[in-house]
Amino acid sequence: MLMKDGMNSRLLLDCAKSCILASSPVFRRQQFLIRCVEGSIDHPPHSRDMQALRSIEVDSESVIRAITPALDPTRHKGQAGNIAVIGGCREYTGAPYFAAISALKIGADLSHVFCTKNAAPVIKSYSPELIVHPVLEESYSVGEENKRSITSKVLAEVDKWMERFNCLVVGPGLGRDPFLLDCVSELVRHARQSNIPIVIDGDGLFLVTNNLDLVRGYPLAVLTPNVNEYKRLVQKVLSSEVNDVDAPKQLLSLAKKIGGVTILRKGNSDLVSDGDTVKSVSIYGSPRRCGGQGDILSGSVAVFLSWARQRMLAADSNSNLSCKNPTVLGCVAGSAILRKAASLAFLKKKRSTVTGDIIECLGQSLEDISPAS
Numbered sequence: 001m002l003m004k005d006g007m008n009s010r011l012l013l014d015c016a017k018s019c020i021l022a023s024s025p026v027f028r029r030q031q032f033l034i035r036c037v038e039g040s041i042d043h044p045p046h047s048r049d050m051q052a053l054r055s056i057e058v059d060s061e062s063v064i065r066a067i068t069p070a071l072d073p074t075r076h077k078g079q080a081g082n083i084a085v086i087g088g089c090r091e092y093t094g095a096p097y098f099a100a101i102s103a104l105k106i107g108a109d110l111s112h113v114f115c116t117k118n119a120a121p122v123i124k125s126y127s128p129e130l131i132v133h134p135v136l137e138e139s140y141s142v143g144e145e146n147k148r149s150i151t152s153k154v155l156a157e158v159d160k161w162m163e164r165f166n167c168l169v170v171g172p173g174l175g176r177d178p179f180l181l182d183c184v185s186e187l188v189r190h191a192r193q194s195n196i197p198i199v200i201d202g203d204g205l206f207l208v209t210n211n212l213d214l215v216r217g218y219p220l221a222v223l224t225p226n227v228n229e230y231k232r233l234v235q236k237v238l239s240s241e242v243n244d245v246d247a248p249k250q251l252l253s254l255a256k257k258i259g260g261v262t263i264l265r266k267g268n269s270d271l272v273s274d275g276d277t278v279k280s281v282s283i284y285g286s287p288r289r290c291g292g293q294g295d296i297l298s299g300s301v302a303v304f305l306s307w308a309r310q311r312m313l314a315a316d317s318n319s320n321l322s323c324k325n326p327t328v329l330g331c332v333a334g335s336a337i338l339r340k341a342a343s344l345a346f347l348k349k350k351r352s353t354v355t356g357d358i359i360e361c362l363g364q365s366l367e368d369i370s371p372a373s
């Protein structure tokens with residue numbers, strides 16, 4: 001009977017399946033709430049919790065349909081998105097590749113990677129589709145006396161391109177070398193001066209958590225923390241521990257405290273807040289937790305954010321979406337498409353599903369929601 005008041009039943013069943021696969025007390029509580037909403041438990045004692053769960057779940061498919069641009073023959077290369085990933089070092093070459101190729105597979109026209117010199121040939125060898133710039137340097141390869149001139153060179157190299165990018169993704173596979181992170185801090189400042197949206201993920205969050213002024217008060221910044229990264233952020237900003245019982249409220253105050261940046265807290269349900277509103281995406285994904293899914297998410301968010309921004313800036317924009325913040329819309333759409341792709345990949349590959357399999361399903365998941373023609 002609770003379905004009648006606007007609940008999306010498929011969405012709830014998706015949500016329930018996801019929770020069944022999880023076993024922590026918090027997930028069991030969510031599962032219980034969903035069964036209450038479905039009506040399979042008669043007199044739920046925590047109706048306020050149920051209402052909270054229902055009120056923040058967003059119709060992510062409508063969001064995707066509203067912001068995905070038509071494939072218009074009058075548009076030229078770059079208009080559907082020109083994305084740059086800043087990441088890739090000695091240890092990690094997979095993460096920046098996953099983020100950058102996902103951006104292309106969602107529908108961006110161009111995808112760049114700015115990485116360290118030795119990571120570049122490896123990343124290039126994964127795909128000829130990516131434009132790879134071997135510009136970053138780590139401490140071990142530079143003498144103390146060269147640091148300043150190398151930083152200027154890196155900034156000049158990236159600045160040549162900066163104005164063309166619709167969004168930067170900073171951090172997948174970036175590593176934590178102090179000199180490299182100093183350089184990247186400067187790049188973030190330059191992007192901010194140029195009003196370019198920035199998605200901060202992975203080691204970019206390590207950098208930003210220790211230097212919050214880089215993003216504080218910048219409405220075009222999106223942070224996409226996983227469990228560890230979120231814990232560090234909460235400890236640093238709120239001087240408290242993660243509160244799983246009142247997760248939306250804590251996320252809201254965290255985003256507010258950093259001056260209205262948008263935060264996508266990844267987990268069983270993905271929660272999104274810009275300090276003003278909280279949305280959740282709980283559609284069924286996959287029980288496989290292979291590394292790299294967060295990288296797909298960051299590349300996807302970058303593209304959808306760019307599309308949402310274009311749509312919101314368009315003079316004829318008359319979308320009736322309840323939320324108009326393009327960073328929130330980008331996060332919701334990115335989360336939903338990753339989850340759909342993960343679910344499709346798991347149907348085919350089961351326990352052997354890896355990140356590449358999910359990337360292969362990105363196109364189909366978007367096509368199912370917003371057909372190309």
Ligand SMILES: NC(=O)C1=CN([C@@H]2O[C@H](COP(=O)(O)OP(=O)(O)OC[C@H]3O[C@@H](n4cnc5c(N)ncnc54)[C@H](OP(=O)(O)O)[C@@H]3O)[C@@H](O)[C@H]2O)[C@@H](O)CC1
Pocket residue numbers: 091092093094095096171172173174175176201202203226228229291292294295
């Ligand atoms: N195929 C690939 O190339 C993939 C690469 N990936 C890339 O990996 C990077 C880290 O991301 P992740 O998700 O492993 O970080 P997270 O859960 O905070 O850490 C787990 C534990 O490890 C530790 N730790 C991490 N980095 C450290 C470092 N540099 N040096 C020392 N310690 C470090 C950390 O310790 P703590 O931070 O608590 O001190 C925690 O205990 C990031 O760039 C990501 O994009 C992933 O995207 C997956 C696919």
Ligand SMILES: Nc1ncnc2c1ncn2[C@@H]1O[C@H](COP(=O)(O)OP(=O)(O)OP(=O)(O)O)[C@@H](O)[C@H]1O
Pocket residue numbers: 018022202225226227266267268269270285286289290291292293294295296297335338339
């Ligand atoms: N417990 C979970 N149950 C269901 N889905 C989850 C769970 N945790 C994460 N996910 C899904 O996986 C996506 C990536 O989250 P994850 O926590 O794996 O990021 P990450 O650790 O940054 O990944 P990466 O390995 O790329 O760095 C989330 O957006 C969400 O859709």
Ligand SMILES: [Mg+2]
Pocket residue numbers: 201202226294295
């Ligand atoms: Mg990650």
